[in-house]
Amino acid sequence: MTDEIDLDDIETESESETGNDGDWLWRDDADQSQPEQSDSPEAETRAARNADPGGGSTTDEDGGSGAVPHVPHENKDRPAGIPVEGGGSGGGAGRSADPEAAQPEASEADSQQASGPHGGDADxxxxxxxxxxxxxxxxxxxxxxxxxxxxxxxxxxxxxxxxxxxxxxxxxxxxxxxxxxxxxxxxxxxxxxxxxxxxxxxxxxxxxxxxxxxxxxxxxxxxxxxxxxxxxxxxxx
Missing domain, CATH: 3.40.50 (Rossmann fold)
Known part of the structure; x- marks a missing residue:
């Protein structure tokens, strides 16, 4: 059984330093990798934009790559939520393009029809x-x-x-x-x-x-x- 975790004992970084942990979920792939910050006005403008609640910075100040965690799949470059035959990646990441491939095969016992009125042999x-x-x-x-x-x-x-x-x-x-x-x-x-x-x-x-x-x-x-x-x-x- 998993030990209980007291959320008050978990050390977290200040939002003013790193932004919200879930901000990466609402950003486009184009904004997920940012160059190192500098003292130039352009860098300050980008930093201000990335810290906006509607976006959020994806740059890891501790030296991380800033890449979005995800499960790689063959249709990752296509729009999600659109059927594969329509040019999308399907219903969700990591799902098979063939919906029949995910269906379990019916067993031989299930395919046999019952011979009695109660779904089985006669009493x-x-x-x-x-x-x-x-x-x-x-x-x-x-x-x-x-x-x-x-x-x-x-x-x-x-x-x-x-x-x-x-x-x-x-x-x-x-x-x-x-x-x-x-x-x-x-x-x-x-x-x-x-x-x-x-x-x-x-x-x-x-x-x-x-x-x-x-x-x-x-x-x-x-x-x-x-x-x-x-x-x-x-x-x-």
Whole structure:
């Protein structure tokens, strides 16, 4: 870490002797090298002009060359701020004349297009439970929390109005990613989860009671609640 510097401890020369340190920034290249001062009237006139606040002397009384510090570049003799093709030196000193040369090359990984709807590969599984199956669970909150550990997306669908499903979620503190609503049946809602949906995955599973087996659209597989509860060790009333 850089040590702190007390500006009051820095010894500086008087402005009356050397002028302002930043005066060289406002002067033209033609005024940056001055001959040695003499007692002649012309020398006194030049000294007075160089000491003017609008200019400032660039002569180093300690024997310096008075040259302006800068970073050399190939277009230093051309006007700054004018495009190279217009006869200038470009946007700034030291910049390349070719703007494309400064651009980093895109990596091979960046140039590849993502294959999934989330900017990457498809997820592994999207799982949905029916409202009737969820009502038969001994502890619905535990089941949904457990399923969230191995399923990427969770849903709750049923042949009931949306407010019924919403009330069931509030009563059992359940959080799902999607559910069927008013005007959208369970089959239609599941069919909307296609390659363009954020819930798209490699596998789609609907867990429900046997009479709901016909709800699955193309691409979905049906799993009876009893089989799912046995494999996942869920308690069913």
């Amino acid at each position: 592994d599984m999207t799982l949905a439970l029916t409202y009737e199956a969820a009502k038969r669970l001994e502890n619905p909150a535990y089941v949904f929390a457990d399923a969230a550990e191995w399923a990427d997306w969770l849903g709750l669908v049923g042949d009931v109005p949306a407010h019924v499903i919403n009330r069931f979620q509030r009563e059992h503190t359940i959080d799902v990613d999607f559910f069927s609503g008013s005007g959208t049946g369970p089959t239609e809602r599941l069919a909307e989860i296609n390659r363009h949906s954020m819930f798209y995955a490699e596998r789609f599973v609907l867990v429900g009671v046997p009479e709901e087996a016909g709800w699955t659209p193309d691409g979905w597989e049906f799993l009876p609640l009893e089989d799912a509860a046995e494999k996942a060790e869920w308690q069913v009333e």
